[in-house]
Amino acid sequence: MEITRQNFKECLNLIYEAIEEADFLAIDGEFSGISDGPSVTTLTNGLDTPEERYQKLKKHSMDFLLFQFGLCTFKYDAAENRHIMKTFNFYVFPKPLSRNSPDVKFVCQSSSIDFLANQGFDFNKVFRNGIPYLNREEERQLREQLEEKHHQSNGTGTPSFISPNSTKGPIVIPEEHRSFIEKIVEKVEDLLKDDNGSIELDPCTGFQRKLIYQTLNWKFPKGAHVETLENEKKERYIVVSKLDDDERRRREEQKRAKEQEEMNDAVGFSKVIYAISKSGKLVVGHNMLLDVMHTIHQFFCPLPDELNEFKEVTTSVFTRLLDTKLMASTHPFKELIMNTPLAELEKRLKDAPFRPPKVESAEGFPSYNTASEQLHEAGYDAYITGLCFISMANHLGSFLSPPKVFVPAKSKLVEPFINKLFLMRVIDIPYLNLSGPDLQPKRDHVLHVRFPKEWKTSDLYQLFSAFGNIQVSWIDDTSAFVALSQREQVQIAVNTSRYAESYRIQTYAEYVDKKQEEKQT
Amino acid sequence: MEITRQNFKECLNLIYEAIEEADFLAIDGEFSGISDGPSVTTLTNGLDTPEERYQKLKKHSMDFLLFQFGLCTFKYDAAENRHIMKTFNFYVFPKPLSRNSPDVKFVCQSSSIDFLANQGFDFNKVFRNGIPYLNREEERQLREQLEEKHHQSNGTGTPSFISPNSTKGPIVIPEEHRSFIEKIVEKVEDLLKDDNGSIELDPCTGFQRKLIYQTLNWKFPKGAHVETLENEKKERYIVVSKLDDDERRRREEQKRAKEQEEMNDAVGFSKVIYAISKSGKLVVGHNMLLDVMHTIHQFFCPLPDELNEFKEVTTSVFTRLLDTKLMASTHPFKELIMNTPLAELEKRLKDAPFRPPKVESAEGFPSYNTASEQLHEAGYDAYITGLCFISMANHLGSFLSPPKVFVPAKSKLVEPFINKLFLMRVIDIPYLNLSGPDLQPKRDHVLHVRFPKEWKTSDLYQLFSAFGNIQVSWIDDTSAFVALSQREQVQIAVNTSRYAESYRIQTYAEYVDKKQEEKQT
Ligand SMILES: Nc1nc2c(ncn2[C@@H]2O[C@H](COP(=O)(O)OP(=O)(O)O)[C@@H](O)[C@H]2O)c(=O)[nH]1
């Protein structure tokens, strides 16, 4: 089901219900870009530490926009041994709702945009009809501004845009505006002599409006109701009305109710994420580190500086996360599954020893067909991810005695895979551990090599040809990590390089120490 | 006429022709954002120097994308005293055409995107069908890479992706790839024993392809033709064919011709800008500084660091520029025209003493109707800008004796307005002078004031209430320029402020000196 600004409000209860009744949820995001660094591969070195990887992703990926969010909810129907799913495909866009709301800037990467364009992605739906959102801090600030405004206008009868200073003395009106303001005062005097009614002033500058507000509130503290409206050309103009106290109060209340509603609309899509968070349900994603980072960044708070804080925030937002790419790359699946990209995983899980689960769309929800490959759409990808999770979880049941055909999302069998997010292209650390310290491989068979920029991988193979099999992880044009097959060779390699001119070799431990030193100075 | 990637090539000659035959050209651009700074108003202080303004726009606006370019060409038909116009509305997008082409990142500002969305802007046309482009430097680099590749494969018979080192010795094949490569060598040996034919290898990694190329070129320097293709899943795979020398040469030539064509396609929309530049025709725009900066930045070269260099580049690209906003704000027009935003200017110029010109669309070109306001589209805005120029230019003819009804774009009467670009919201410098040094107003009646962030404009009016009329230009939350009406009061104000605690006043000259000093240290 496609959700845009147009049908979001009317669908919200449907969405809440789907989350509430579900056994687990699958999610996926589409972004305006992946990495604004020099190249994805240099940014994801094979020997990054989890901390380094987090820092790189935070620095080079968070300026992109998550603009499509897929949610697929799954509920098990034991009687029929089938799953009922509800798929939502949300278009999300930070439309500035008022002059006070943040004017978000985001980066697009042309290769990512082009990729989505080729998949038939509808950018007009995002930019014209995307659901707005606020993160927690933005929401807090806007609510505070609103309250302060109400508070001030309650207390003193003057609206908040008058600073404390200027209410004390008489208002200073610059000479060039004086006759303009005087004319308006005359008009208002005329209005107040007459019956109830109102006058529209011509559109004018913000500064002039400020002067009008100040003057009228000072001269006519009670009888005149002053408000700013916008015409169809987006010009702002002032309307002054003569109102009795009751009418005045009624209007104020109406205006506040409307402001509260606008505030709620502005929180928009964040409500869905808060509902997911509050549900405490298992949330499944495929290679989901970036999805999780973007979700927190966009709908909760800017990402914290340290990986440990990020883990804290993440586990407080999502109680249980499961990454199907990590699951597929872990025993007992890695022995059975060669390729873990989502589309290939999904295909593999259709064959023995796995069994494709019976999954049906809930009534009123469109169904996807996995046979004819759908466009690369967040809702579809979330759905596929959910399918993969069910197949793999059920496979774990076959190891029980007696074997079980269905393993629920809450089962202890799934526990080993919880809160471990796949780390792309890290050789020796398979996952980021959200619920504890990360694995610390020794890396005592690894060398750090510095060389001229003309060198190619083959030059490194040649340099280390005496040491048998090696594994190269490029850092940049002039340096790389080289993993030797035997730890004992490390010292030999360092020694033989001592007098080399064109290149330089140090151990991984030396490299880490030096980097630590540099960081501290 | 709407031009996208789909019809660009077939329309190119039509576009060239329109530019060639025109008396003058009008242009307009739509961008993904205007300013990524804290706020447009803080970024455009009323007392910026032209150099400061250029630096701010360069720093805060060039990361946005110019994604729609409007061109309207005007040709005078003396017999009928009418203008024939041809309007082009180009959608532009930096689609990465190959793995070597730049992967452009650009910023979007949600308020700008939302504004365009409300006007019905079609983002899908930009992102799916935008015409690609290269700037001069990118084009040079890609051409060089192409030539080097051809040169190398001519010289040694080996393609360029083999580095000089690795062609010397035998190829080092890492152990884990050895059996993979050996199997391929066997297959190719079998192929070469047989008749003509070819084999497709399975998709594999870039590194494996490199090894295959190296090995096959070394083992079979003549008989085997090796090339990389892409399947519909965008996976790259190698095809090896047995070819005689003639066939081999023919294929190479075909491949090169195709590469040359792709190169030309990649230059894409830049060709239109080059044609405009080469024509030397008058180019008219409305408030066109940002349009000019973006055009140079995107299609020629990164903007130079200094304003003077920018002027040089600009005048070498565009021989004659005219800004209708500047024209409308200058004698003898400023006395007649109150509001200079494009839509209002256009309306004003329909009334006396101006006369709306007779303008008709050329055959086969859609016509715009100024009565029913069109969507905010670059082609339409360029058209309106052209209309405004014609009306104002013709008005200049009324001052001649005998008066003239038609003043051509080449007329000397237009000369005073050439190469002066409107400077938004600068109080005392109306334009950036492209063909010489800029105006240097004295500003000896201006003060620089520093104060607590709680202060409002009214506090400044109060502070200077003894000095009569003042003009405030905010710099940031805690400082502003204050222009006094009389130069003589400047020293008095500075003196009386000497012992003030909450604020600090200095003359404009002192402020400039201090800033200069800071810059040098
Ligand atoms: N000097 C040099 N740098 C390389 C070479 N191969 C890779 N690199 C660098 O390492 C980065 C990552 O390369 P790699 O992991 O092979 O991924 P690729 O981008 O798929 O080719 C590249 O962007 C280069 O900066 C090489 O042969 N020579």
Ligand SMILES: Nc1nc2c(ncn2[C@@H]2O[C@H](COP(=O)(O)OP(=O)(O)O)[C@@H](O)[C@H]2O)c(=O)[nH]1
């Ligand atoms: N402290 C303070 N800053 C102001 C005030 N008015 C303007 N500014 C600053 O100056 C900038 C430009 O303001 P202005 O030219 O009035 O344009 P506006 O954005 O249309 O209100 C604002 O973004 C503020 O940073 C004020 O009354 N008090």
